[in-house]
């Protein structure tokens with residue numbers, strides 16, 4: 293019996309989603325007669341220590357995963373569960389994504405103090421987010437909104453909604469649902485209004501490339517129906533050279549294509565790049581079968597529309 297040591301950040305969300313994944317993996321082990329046990333090892337990351345500053349100002353690419361990857365390379369831990377949207381687009385050499393399990397709701401959610409929807413929020417409402425992507429799209433939809441930065445784990449953001457005078461905050465629906473806090477959601481934002489972050493709602497399981505027995509177990513947990521669209525979104529982000537701290541969004545889904553020789557499933561990818569003040573929001577949608585090619589195509593089209601200038605201005 294081998295014990296797989298699973299590294300996790302100590303935030304409530306990280307521990308909860310790591311726990312869910314371990315439950316799923318234990319079930320798979322039982323089904324397939326695999327001799328694994330699991331234990332959690334908590335790890336403090338840089339991102340957890342800088343909760344009082346706007347992450348975009350710190351240059352936070354991969355801020356939540358570096359210490360965890362270090363521990364994996366040292367052999368202190370064997371695997372880690374990440375929110376896909378916090379995972380760097382290229383992993384360091386000895387590490388790989390062993391599985392992308394089935395995606396949860398990818399949408400952003402509005403949590404308003406009075407229960408009002410996005411349209412019902414009062415003129416000049418104070419809306420909290422620390423995401424340039426959300427800020428851009430919210431301002432484009434409602435230029436009267438006053439966007440204010442709010443940082444911290446989702447539990448502390450929900451507290452700040454009450455204590456810091458926000459009319460509403462925006463959080464990912466998936467995180468709230470994994471915590472069992474769906475009842476706090478006032479409205480779901482349609483991807484047409486607010487395109488999610490790349491990989492939002494999906495998890496990525498990271499492990500060492502040479503850990504063949506763990507990779508075998510993880511291959512049983514991988515969900516191709518999730519992995520391929522998410523790969524298209526990540527390629528798009530990668531071409532634009534973005535982390536999660538840039539005003540970039542993308543969402544890919546399966547669509548049925550009716551051709552002469554019957555119907556087949558294709559991937560539809562929409563990507564967006566916007567200015568933080570919402571004065572410009574560029575979007576492109578492409579349908580195809582090759583995730584990598586789709587990511588490149590949507591990125592190239594946005595670059596032709598001026599995406600690189602917008603991103604250069606944001607990066608300063």
Ligand SMILES: NCc1[nH]cc(CCC(=O)O)c1CC(=O)O
Nearest residue numbers: 375377463464466467492493494
């Ligand atoms: N940037 C922080 C982060 N990273 C992952 C989630 C949870 C949602 C998910 O799994 O996509 C959140 C919170 C949020 O944005 O509301």
